Amino acid sequence: MRRAAIVAPARTPSGVEGGALSGMPPEWLASAVLSAVIARSGIDPMRIEDVAMACIDSGATSTPELSRLAARGAGLPFAVPGFLTDRRCGSGLQAVITAAMMVQTGAADVVVAGGVESAAGNGDLIRGDLANAEDLARYYGIGRVEADDFAVASHHKAARAWRQGHFSAEVIPVGVVQEGHDWSDSVTDTAARHQILRDEGVRADVSTRTLAELRPLISDGVVTTGNMSAHRHGAAACLVVAEDRLEDLGLSPIAYLVGWAAAGCDSGAATLGAAPAVAKLLGRTGRTLDDIDLVEVNEGFAVEVLALAREWDLDTSDRLNVNGSAIALGHPVGATGLRIMTTMLHELARTEGRYGLEAIALGHDHGIAALFESAGTTPVATAPLGARFHGSRPRRFGRHRA
Known part of the structure; x- marks a missing residue:
């Protein structure tokens, strides 16, 4: 094939x-x-x-x-x-x-x-998804401060990516x-x-202090409009x-699709929608998370991504959503899966990584995931007007600072 x-x-x-x-x-x-x-x-x-x-x-x-x-x-x-x-x-x-x-x-x-x-x-925020996010926060011990910290990091990563021309x-x-x-x-x-x-909507000046002023969507909950x-x-x-x-x-590829999977799970309490699809995909392709240079998870809710990171023992400041994601860049629903892939593949080429994994929850009880392999070509980029020059330094593949 x-x-x-x-x-x-x-x-x-x-x-x-x-x-x-x-x-x-x-x-x-x-x-x-x-x-x-x-x-x-x-x-x-x-x-x-x-x-x-x-x-x-x-x-x-x-x-x-x-x-x-x-x-x-x-x-x-x-x-x-x-x-x-x-x-x-x-x-x-x-x-x-x-x-x-x-x-x-x-x-x-x-x-x-x-x-x-x-x-x-x-419009597609289903109350069950919000309730599940709160269940995840309780089950994994994710508090309001941690969720807000993650949201602030998403904005700061995206703002830095713009400054540096990424x-x-x-x-x-x-x-x-x-x-x-x-x-x-x-x-x-x-x-x-x-x-x-x-x-629009990327805020370099956002802080946990400003997010702390927002009221939770559910009384005594963790999720606010600022951390989703x-x-x-x-x-x-x-x-x-x-x-x-x-x-x-006469075409030059940026990457190849290695494999994909969609899967669901029992819709009980505290379910991770993207996790079954990722497990199925890695099983099919014979890869592990240790093989992956970049991991992109749609930031529907900060607590959902943090819960996945706990489940996978993944450092959120390393190779996860390194240029921010939906909390900062937004969620244009019909385009989100392609937006995430586009950002990930350009970053994979820029950092000379090999594998990029994309995962999206399609609700609280099912999800979709895809694995891509870099073609080894680097796109030519022009720094945007007003970008600040930060110089360059040797980097380990797949390693990013938050």
Whole structure:
């Protein structure tokens, strides 16, 4: 079976509710990132055979039409059909996996995988997930201070990654329409647009003192709006290509999909949604956590990630979410799985690591995980305006300071 290569993964900045990306139609966000992936890879659009798109927007755009609209907006030919995938918070990762299965089995040679979200609020926060997070806090002895510390670290890691230019290879600028113009005019009226270059909502100045002022969502609980993720607007995409077609297409992969798994568990008290999927995946691939250079766990709740770290005996300041995750960068639900993969693969290439593990809870009692192997290529990055130069020093693979 052919290996599935990941080529030119990219993402938009994440946008907060009421921010610059609010009101931007999901097909526009999706088209923007698809266009960037095509341009960065240099592929002939005629060689792309399908678009696997994820979107969990609660609005009327959550139809198969979205993938076709995004494809047309990105300049893909009308022969490219497009379809949607749905696996809750893991839908973006599922889009990559579905595209990978297509190229592995020979159904296609090149598929675009994408995810987008433009919904507001915390609509998919199920009360059972919140109750489970509180159960985890009690079972693993995770207090409010520890959860807030983890949330602060997520913001500080993301802010540092921006300062040091680590996100510059993965984030594309997005042109948004200024007030007083409509979207149809903005296609040709460049004066109507301005560029969004950075994630909204990352707070370098956040502290445990400021988070301590927030009230818990459940009386006497640990979870607050400050130590859990919030929905954001955003999109991410990549090419998924059959390994034996890379040379012919002139494409350079950043990584290969090694394996994936989805699994559930009894929905009793204090369950770790992502843990069964990770255990199943590692068992299938013959790897252990000691083999992994980077571990990316979606930060739905700080206590959930801390509980997983306890279960795995993993140092949260070492190779776990080294550039922050959903608490700082947000949770654009349909795009989150792809956003996490994009960030992880660029960091894996930058630090010359080999394996990266992504894990996402799809609720309190089931999850999805995927293992990627670096292709050994380093993307060229341009330091963002205002970035501070911090110099360089030799580093051990997979070792990061918090």
